[in-house]
Amino acid sequence: MMGGKNEIKEILGGIDAGKVLYDEPMSLHASLAVGGKADAMVFIENENQLVAVIRRLKENKKKYFAAGNLTNVIVKDSGYRGAILLMNGLKEVSCEKTNDDGGLIFAQAGARLAEVIELSAAEGFTGLEFCSGIPGSVGGAIWMNAGAYGREIKDVLEEVYILDATCNGKTIKRKEISFRYRKTDFAESTIVLSAKFKLKRGNQLKIKERINEILQWRQEKHPLDFPSAGSIFKNLPGQPAGKLIEERGLKGMTVGGAQVSLKHANFIVNSGKAKASDILNLIKLVQSKVEKETGVNLETEVVIIGED
Ligand SMILES: Cc1cc2nc3c(=O)[nH]c(=O)nc-3n(C[C@H](O)[C@H](O)[C@H](O)COP(=O)(O)OP(=O)(O)OC[C@H]3O[C@@H](n4cnc5c(N)ncnc54)[C@H](O)[C@@H]3O)c2cc1C
Structure with a gap:
């Protein structure tokens, strides 16, 4: 049975889908510089192409995800079984x-x-x-x-x-x-x-x-010298997430290549060769430490997609 890249290649091959990269590592495109391979990444140039691609994917029961500049998305290391539709050609x-x-x-x-x-x-x-x-x-x-x-x-x-x-x-x-x-x-x-x-x-x-x-x-x-997705957690009314994290002494905490920024505690940065799992595990660690000490459940602002 076909699956993943080959299957989606055949599905999109039947139409004029424009530029498509198959088995494309999302770490090359996401601002956090982490993320597994998407079966396909389609570069959307106009509305007609977008509609044709979506119709074709839907007919074949394939997932898709609209992406802008991937500055607020983490794709898990196992990748995304479907198509990432990058809107960057719609730029008027x-x-x-x-x-x-x-x-x-x-x-x-x-x-x-x-x-x-x-x-x-x-x-x-x-x-x-x-x-x-x-x-x-x-x-x-x-x-x-x-x-x-x-x-x-x-x-x-x-x-x-x-x-x-x-x-x-x-x-x-x-x-x-x-x-x-x-x-x-x-x-x-x-x-x-x-x-x-x-x-x-x-x-x-x-x-x-x-x-x-x-x-x-x-x-x-902000730690702009390192790859990040901006604020990782949502602020609570009157309680900035960064303050809650900093007060627990968690600045600088690391998991693999992921680190709670020393400059701003609500940023998790890729300090080198982080994997998506490092970032996700550090998120969980911060959440559990903050919840244990304050009872506050920090919700992520960053959008997490991909296969477990
Ligand atoms: C250094 C840094 C600083 C930041 N500072 C801020 C800040 O001050 N305030 C703030 O709010 N955010 C901030 N961010 C986070 C991020 O830049 C914003 O959330 C931004 O709006 C995400 O835009 P994007 O195009 O990168 O979206 P993506 O990350 O590509 O996608 C984010 C979500 O939007 C959806 N989406 C994107 N395009 C479309 C579309 N055309 N149709 C439907 N759904 C779509 C995606 O499906 C996904 O769910 C920061 C990020 C970084 C790296």
Whole structure:
């Protein structure tokens, strides 16, 4: 019986799936630099190709996973039996002025947040500065309701264009979506294709200053010299996860090549040759130590997928 790479190769071989890498190590693509092989990694270039690929995978009962920039995902070492759909080819970004002297930024799911921020700053629109330094894509930021400095992506979102479970395109207004802390209530199979962000007219110099201030702050506080996925655990109301971990004296704790960052306790970094299992075991260790001493159950912010 065929399985894994060969089976998915035959399934996708029947259509024009664009660029596909088979048996591709996710450690080469994830910001944590860990992760086993996906049977296939499809580089999505346009909506038609995406729909054809998804239909084909569904007909053949194969799993798929939409990925942006893989800055918040851990694929287990045993890999992913299915296709990782990388949205990076959907990268259009544009800006239009609105009648109220504001701006609407249109961005496709695979566009980097950094590019969207750059365009809004260049046009003198304010609202997205808080996202500076978040290394994800537009799709990932919406899916995760990414946030920083007391603001979240929902605060600037106007509408989202999605592909639903039956591969129909649909525009959803912000007020129809319920957002939570690092989470949206989209159905599991929803794929974000693009979004519009509503921004206000601002002072270009001040916008650029704020962006630089945030980038500098991140450089000082975050362990940016090592591969990571940003914050590993969700904060609790009034209780930053990093503080709870640091107060237990867990900074610097290691499992294999995974380490609780010495710079910021809510970051787990790959200090060398970590495997996904090192990161996952360190997560469990931190969770159990924090729970034992404080009764608090730390929930992961990072998305974990793959085979056991
Ligand atoms: C150094 C560093 C700093 C960070 N700082 C922050 C921070 O301040 N605030 C914060 O919120 N996060 C932060 N992060 C985490 C991460 O960058 C964000 O969660 C980001 O929004 C993830 O985007 P991504 O494109 O990498 O998504 P991925 O990691 O690829 O995916 C994350 C989730 O989104 C889903 N997804 C991605 N694209 C789509 C799509 N088009 N349609 C449907 N689902 C999709 C995936 O299926 C997955 O469930 C940080 C990460 C790093 C490495």
